[in-house]
Amino acid sequence: MRFKHFLLATACLATFTLGAGVAQADSAFTTSAQLKKQGIDTETFYPACFSPDGRSIMGVYQGDSEDIAKGEKYRIAILSLDDKGRVNTVRSYKVSVPHFEQITYTPDGKALVFTSRSGATFQKLDLMSGQVSTIMEHKFGTPGFRCYPLVMTLYQGQIVVQGYYYDEQDYAGRNAVATLDPTKTGVEAFTKVAEVQKAQNKARQGANFYHEDITSTKNAFFVETTGDKVDYYNWKIGDETLSLKTFDQGQEDMGMWGFNDRLLYSVKRGERDYDLVVYDANADKKTDLATETAKPYRNLFLSADGTTAMFSTFSQDNQRWRTHYAREGEGWIVKPIKGYNELSRGVQRISADGERMFIYNQSGLRVFDVE
Numbered sequence: 001m002r003f004k005h006f007l008l009a010t011a012c013l014a015t016f017t018l019g020a021g022v023a024q025a026d027s028a029f030t031t032s033a034q035l036k037k038q039g040i041d042t043e044t045f046y047p048a049c050f051s052p053d054g055r056s057i058m059g060v061y062q063g064d065s066e067d068i069a070k071g072e073k074y075r076i077a078i079l080s081l082d083d084k085g086r087v088n089t090v091r092s093y094k095v096s097v098p099h100f101e102q103i104t105y106t107p108d109g110k111a112l113v114f115t116s117r118s119g120a121t122f123q124k125l126d127l128m129s130g131q132v133s134t135i136m137e138h139k140f141g142t143p144g145f146r147c148y149p150l151v152m153t154l155y156q157g158q159i160v161v162q163g164y165y166y167d168e169q170d171y172a173g174r175n176a177v178a179t180l181d182p183t184k185t186g187v188e189a190f191t192k193v194a195e196v197q198k199a200q201n202k203a204r205q206g207a208n209f210y211h212e213d214i215t216s217t218k219n220a221f222f223v224e225t226t227g228d229k230v231d232y233y234n235w236k237i238g239d240e241t242l243s244l245k246t247f248d249q250g251q252e253d254m255g256m257w258g259f260n261d262r263l264l265y266s267v268k269r270g271e272r273d274y275d276l277v278v279y280d281a282n283a284d285k286k287t288d289l290a291t292e293t294a295k296p297y298r299n300l301f302l303s304a305d306g307t308t309a310m311f312s313t314f315s316q317d318n319q320r321w322r323t324h325y326a327r328e329g330e331g332w333i334v335k336p337i338k339g340y341n342e343l344s345r346g347v348q349r350i351s352a353d354g355e356r357m358f359i360y361n362q363s364g365l366r367v368f369d370v371e
Helices: 032-037 066-070 197-204
Strands: 028-033 044-052 056-062 076-079 087-095 102-105 111-116 121-126 133-134 144-155 157-166 176-180 190-195 210-215 217-227 229-236 244-250 252-259 262-270 274-282 285-293 298-302 308-315 320-328 346-348 354-363 362-368
Touching: 028 032, 028 076, 028 274, 044 102, 044 346, 044 354, 056 102, 056 252, 056 354, 066 157, 076 217, 087 144, 102 210, 111 144, 176 217, 197 210, 197 229, 197 244, 197 308, 217 252, 229 252, 244 262, 244 274, 262 298, 262 308, 308 346, 320 346, 320 354
Parallel strands: none
Antiparallel strands: 028 362, 044 056, 056 076, 076 087, 102 111, 111 121, 121 133, 144 157, 157 176, 176 190, 210 217, 217 229, 229 244, 252 262, 262 274, 274 285, 298 308, 308 320, 346 354, 354 362
16 A cells, blocks of 8 residues: 555545646656556556555556456556656556455565455456466355455565455354465465454444554554544454553544554644654554644555655645655654655555655656655
């Protein structure tokens, strides 16, 4: 994500372009015109994430009128990168689904799993053969699993999904966390880790705003807002005592992103007082990356191992992002991404190892080494 969260149904790609005179690392810039020559419909293209090895970028775009007439409404694209980060080859795969919802790599990086039909259908694309197979499809009279909300993520060599099981009569069970085995089919592909509905209900009590991050088999994070106070909770998944540990409080939640049992979040403390924090649920440890900033950090991302954070500030004056990073191995010191000047808004992602980032907008695709 994060090859973690890709929800095309609600994604909105801004169409701002780079202003004149803004110098960038052109060796890592693939223009929109160059992408079009590679067959990418840049008007509808949405890059989802880096591949697990960081050597390519996966995304989705709409097929042409001929494809759509055949029922192949979408294409999945794999943009291979050279050593400098420029796109050198593009492989595309035609896919017949009514609407793309979410997509993620399998842990080995050899296939993609995606959902459609409101999380009721799971399909797999083999990247070597190009063959699409069905893992799970809703059929009345057959038990199954529906992904809800539409979140799939890679966690320690597994695909973690949230949703609910249903029986032969379509009666739904309680919300649960499960792992998905892409080598199996039907309900047997899903293994329940724990039910989460009771913990969700407890976190929702009296809340005016509700936010959650369940991307692990061990820890769930909840945000509850009541009046002018926000509480951050950690629940050890499966703990039947429903003990929700409060690990932070503030005035307003400005954004969050979880990975590998860690949560990166931006919180408002005062009128113009914002903090950026990493919370390690396994160690029960908070680390401040930035404190008492005048503007909140947004566009938050963590690498797959949770040791590299990427985040941005946005200027309303010139409509541009300024993006930074911080690494645990470097003492979580906030640093600018080398070669990255102010850019117009677009889709940003960090690689699984935290070594690369990209930003895509209507001017093209830029890839930066995070160093």
